[in-house]
Structure formats: C-alpha cells, structure tokens
Amino acid sequence: xxxxxxxxxxxxxxxxxxxxxxxxxxxxxxxxxxxxxxxxxxxxxxxxxxxxxxxxxxxxxxxxxxxxxxxxxxxxxxxxxxxxxxxxxxxxxxxxxxxxxxxxxxxxxxxxxxxxxxxxxxxxxxxxxxxxxxxxxxxxxxxxxxxxxxxxxxxxxxxxxxxxxxxxxxxxxxxxxxxxxxxxxxxxxxxxxxxxxxxxxxxxxxxxxxxxxxxxxxxxxxxxxxxxxxxxxxxxxxxxxxxxxxxxxxxxxxxxxxxxxxxxxxxxxxxxxxxxxxxxxxxxxxxxxxxxxxxxxxxxxxxxxxxxxxxxxxxxxxxxxxxxxxxxxxxxxxxxxxxxxxxxxxxxxxxxxxxxxxxxxxxxxxxxxxxxxxxxxxxxxxxxxxxxxxxxxxxxxxxxxxxxxxxxxxxxxxxxxxxxxxxxxxxxxxxxxxxxxxxxxxxxxxxxxxxxxxxxxxxxxxxxxxxxxxxxxxxxxxxxxxxxxxxxxxxxxxxxxxxxxxxxxxxxxxxxxxxxxxxxxxxxxxxxxxxxxxxxxxxxxxxxxxxxxx
Numbered sequence: 100x101x102x103x104x105x106x107x108x109x110x111x112x113x114x115x116x117x118x119x120x121x122x123x124x125x126x127x128x129x130x131x132x133x134x135x136x137x138x139x140x141x142x143x144x145x146x147x148x149x150x151x152x153x154x155x156x157x158x159x160x161x162x163x164x165x166x167x168x169x170x171x172x173x174x175x176x177x178x179x180x181x182x183x184x185x186x187x188x189x190x191x192x193x194x195x196x197x198x199x200x201x202x203x204x205x206x207x208x209x210x211x212x213x214x215x216x217x218x219x220x221x222x223x224x225x226x227x228x229x230x231x232x233x234x235x236x237x238x239x240x241x242x243x244x245x246x247x248x249x250x251x252x253x254x255x256x257x258x259x260x261x262x263x264x265x266x267x268x269x270x271x272x273x274x275x276x277x278x279x280x281x282x283x284x285x286x287x288x289x290x291x292x293x294x295x296x297x298x299x300x301x302x303x304x305x306x307x308x309x310x311x312x313x314x315x316x317x318x319x320x321x322x323x324x325x326x327x328x329x330x331x332x333x334x335x336x337x338x339x340x341x342x343x344x345x346x347x348x349x350x351x352x353x354x355x356x357x358x359x360x361x362x363x364x365x366x367x368x369x370x371x372x373x374x375x376x377x378x379x380x381x382x383x384x385x386x387x388x389x390x391x392x393x394x395x396x397x398x399x400x401x402x403x404x405x406x407x408x409x410x411x412x413x414x415x416x417x418x419x420x421x422x423x424x425x426x427x428x429x430x431x432x433x434x435x436x437x438x439x440x441x442x443x444x445x446x447x448x449x450x451x452x453x454x455x456x457x458x459x460x461x462x463x464x465x466x467x468x469x470x471x472x473x474x475x476x477x478x479x480x481x482x483x484x485x486x487x488x489x490x491x492x493x494x495x496x497x498x499x500x501x502x503x504x505x506x507x508x509x510x511x512x513x514x515x516x517x518x519x520x521x522x523x524x525x526x527x528x529x530x531x532x533x534x535x536x537x538x539x540x541x542x543x544x545x546x547x548x549x550x551x552x553x554x555x556x557x558x559x560x561x562x563x564x565x566x567x568x569x570x571x572x573x574x575x576x577x578x579x580x581x582x583x584x585x586x587x588x589x590x591x592x593x594x595x596x597x598x599x600x601x602x603x604x605x606x607x608x609x610x611x612x613x614x615x616x617x618x619x620x621x622x623x624x625x626x627x628x629x630x631x632x633x634x635x636x637x638x639x640x641x642x643x644x645x646x647x648x649x
Contacts, residue, residue: 118144141167164192189215201269212238236260249526258284276318281307304330
C-alpha cells in the first residue's frame with residue numbers, strides 16, 4: 100500500500116493514511132508520526148487508500164480495498180476511523196480506488212478493480228453498486244479517470260490480467276474500447292495530451308516489456324516503447340526538465356528507469372487530468388479538473404480586467420485561438436481586441452468572436468467588453484474548411500476570471516452546455532448542417548455572475564397533505580438543484596424524491612407521497628428527510644429534518 104496525504108481531521112495539517120500487512124489501515128499525524136487512529140480489516144491491505152469527501156459532509160473520508168475473506172472495499176470516517184460502509188466484491192481487492200463524479204450527479208463515486216475479474220463503480224454515499232464491468236482476468240491495475248473522448252464526461256481506464264487495457268463509460272459501465280497488449284497489465288494508466296492535439300491519450304505499461312501510448316477516443320495505438328523486462332510500474336507525465344516538452348517516466352524490471360521525451364508542442368498542463376499513479380503527488384486518487392498555469396494571457400494583455408483564451412485544434416494540427424475577457428475601459432477594449440471578420444475564402448482554421456456594438460447596432464468583431472461584474476456573452480464562429488472536419492476546443496487558464504462568474508460554452512447546433520471550470524475541452528463533431536461545406540459552427544460563451552454569499556439550504560417545514568403524503572418546504576440561498584431523499588434512522592434509503600430543476604434563490608417545495616420506493620406504506624416511526632443543494636460549480640450542502648410517520 101502506498102501512503103496518501105490529506106487533512107482528514109480538519110485541523111489544517113496533513114495526515115498520512117496507509118494500509119499494512121497486519122490487516123489494518125493507519126492514520127498517522129504528519130508532524131510527529133503519532134497514531135491518529137487504526138481501522139481493522141479482515142486481511143492484509145495492499146490497496147492504496149483514496150481520500151475524498153464521498154458523503155458530502157465537507158470532510159475527507161478514506162476508501163481502501165482489502166484481501167479479507169469477503170473481499171471488501173471499505174469507506175472510513177477520516178476524523179475518527181469509524182466505518183462509513185463496506186462493499187463486498189467476489190475476490191481479493193489489490194487495486195487502489197479512484198474517486199470522481201463519473202455519472203454527473205454532483206457526488207463522488209468510487210471506482211476499483213477486483214481479483215474477481217471485474218471493475219466496480221460504487222455510490223460514495225452509501226456503498227451501493229452503480230455498475231460492474233467484467234474483464235477476462237484479475238484487475239490488479241488501479242483505475243484512472245478522465246474525459247478521454249471529449250464528451251464532457253468522465254471515463255474509466257484500467258488494465259487487466261487478460262492482457263488488455265479497457266476504457267469504460269463512467270455513467271453506465273459500457274465499454275468504450277479495449278486495447279490488447281502481449282501480456283498482463285498490472286501497470287496503472289496515466290492520462291494526458293501527449294502529442295499536442297488537444298485530446299487525451301492513455302500511457303500504460305505491460306508485462307510484454309513495453310510502454311504503450313493509446314488514442315483516448317478509439318483505443319488505437321499511437322506508439323510503443325520496448326524495455327528489457329516486465330513494466331509493472333505506472334507511468335508519470337510531466338515537464339521534468341522545464342523545456343516546455345512533456346516527458347514520460349516509467350520503471351522496468353530490467354533495473355532501469357526510462358524517461359521518454361515527447362517533443363515540441365506536447366506539454367499542456369491544462370490537459371493532464373490523471374498524470375500519475377493515484378492522480379497526484381499526495382496519492383489521493385481523487386479526480387479534479389486539471390491544474391492550470393497563467394502565462395500567455397498575462398504577457399499579452401497585462402492591463403486587462405481579466406481574460407482567457409479559447410483554442411481550436413483541427414485534425415491536421417491547424418490551430419486558431421481567440422482571447423475573451425473584459426477590459427478596464429471601452430477604448431482599451433477597442434484598441435486591444437480588433438479581430439478580422441470571417442473570411443470563407445481562406446482555406447485555414449478560423450475561430451472568431453462576434454460582438455454586438457454598444458448600441459446594439461451592426462455587429463463588430465471584438466472579443467473584449469468593458470470591466471464590470473455584469474453578465475458577459477460572446478458568440479464564437481468556428482470555420483474549418485475541410486470535409487469531415489473534426490475540431491477540439493480547449494480553454495487555457497481560467498484563474499484570472501473572477502470566481503463570481505460561472506463560465507459556460509454552448510454549442511448552438513446541438514444545444515450541448517459545458518461548464519468550463521470543470522471541463523477542459525469540447526470535441527466539435529460534424530453535424531448534418533455542416534456536411535458538404537466543411538465545418539462551420541457557432542457557440543455562445545457566457546460569463547454569468549453568481550449571487551454572492553455561501554450556498555445554504557434549510558428545511559422550513561415538513562407538513563402532511565390532504566389525501567396523504569408530505570409537503571417539504573425549503574429555502575436555498577443561491578440558484579441550485581435540490582435533491583431530496585427519505586431515510587430510516589439507521590441510514591437505509593427509503594425513497595429518492597424527484598430532483599428539482601435549477602431553482603432560484605428563495606423558497607421552494609418538494610413532495611413525498613409518504614410511501615417507500617416500491618409503493619408500500621411505511622410502518623409508524625421516525626424518519627429522516629435529507630435535502631442536498633448543488634450548484635453548477637460543484638458547491639454542495641445538505642440539511643436534515645426528522646419526521647414522525649403515524
């Protein structure tokens with residue numbers, strides 16, 4: 100088991116969490132090495148712990164697998180080492196869990212492999228099974244999570260003892276693709292854009308002595324590198340020599356560590372969602388949006404209010420970009436943001452921002468507005484002159500954009516809406532209206548200020564209705580989706596209430612018919628009504644109220 104580092108007890112300092120062959124998981128004070136707690140499993144623990152807030156209480160939990168007779172995955176309270184839940188697989192769990200919102204519900208799920216030849220996705224709150232995916236061998240490899248096909252959702256990538264690497268749809272557990280190597284795959288994949296095309300690739304080792312780079316969209320081989328023995332080590336991706344190029348570092352059983360230079364244009368820190376074993380140097384196993392660095396925008400536009408760059412990359416490596424943002428004055432915006440209008444006679448990729456004038460008159464081609472916390476909109480036109488063209492849009496550093504803004508990209512043809520702070524790219528596929536003329540597509544980029552203040556949700560009342568059922572009144576302090584559920588006092592789920600659409604700040608209601616999920620009447624007793632409010636930015640809070648059913 101490899102140690103994970105995180106502030107599991109909320110004291111603002113890092114603790115160490117690690118499994119041991121003495122059948123225990125230990126939490127250790129990072130400052131002095133004293134024991135914070137220990138948790139006993141039924142057998143030795145070679146799985147590496149993952150750290151994340153899987154139950155939405157604002158605190159870190161620990162998730163780890165074990166070799167015990169029931170072949171379990173455990174979720175452990177980070178503060179005191181008590182058990183949150185356990186999940187039984189069919190055989191030993193050597194694989195280290197990965198945590199991420201793989202089904203888009205705003206909550207963390209757990210993904211882990213098992214020696215029963217399956218990959219499991221588990222509900223982080225209660226330990227129930229979301230899906231399972233069968234392979235042809237034991238899954239000792241640890242899963243990696245990332246949006247490898249550009250659809251705005253997470254996929255799972257993992258190796259297996261059946262000599263294959265699998266890419267799995269995170270929502271439903273269906274297979275995206277499989278890639279065959281020459282021997283068992285014990286290595287855990289790394290995900291990143293290694294060739295500068297704006298898309299993610301998979302890098303993984305195999306027992307056939309080779310390291311493979313695999314196309315993330317379709318599973319085709321990009322390249323392979325031969326070592327002198329088994330590659331059970333997990334590759335790491337990064338610019339380790341500071342030359343602006345990406346390197347891959349991996350070990351082999353031939354007693355060597357290899358560093359592979361991937362060449363010009365290969366390093367994009369925004370497109371390294373899972374660059375090493377268990378995601379990050381702290382080994383948390385927790386998927387988060389890729390890190391960003393501020394370089395180009397600050398150098399070019401030092402006197403802007405704020406700005407960011409949207410980049411278009413075509414299949415033939417043509418590239419176009421536009422800077423969007425707000426300037427400190429209208430004159431400054433005009434001076435710094437003049438761009439050319441679309442020219443359909445130019446046989447090259449174009450990405451342009453089209454703005455209405457200040458008086459709403461004829462459209463001009465400027466990409467910057469005046470400074471202020473009002474709602475900003477840009478219409479982008481993307482022109483790719485090639486038949487069957489495919490283009491990937493990416494956006495650079497967003498840290499300059501005030502946190503009060505929600506940033507969305509909307510494809511006007513498909514209606515798809517991408518939240519830009521949690522997704523790093525969007526694949527533009529050719530639509531029916533594009534065919535025969537290359538690709539031309541329009542998008543809206545919206546910067547919408549959120550109400551100030553902290554998200555909170557309150558249960559105002561739970562009152563019986565005539566004819567049966569209950570009306571649950573609540574107040575939410577910011578626009579959010581509100582989910583409701585009814586549970587027993589022991590935590591067993593009784594019924595999931597219909598999720599509200601995005602509601603405005605203020606009062607609202609949910610209705611419970613007073614029955615369980617199968618439609619049966621509940622026995623008399625005390626139950627819990629739980630409401631969870633979630634914003635598009637991932638902010639999440641909850642409130643609980645007891646109710647007595649007579």
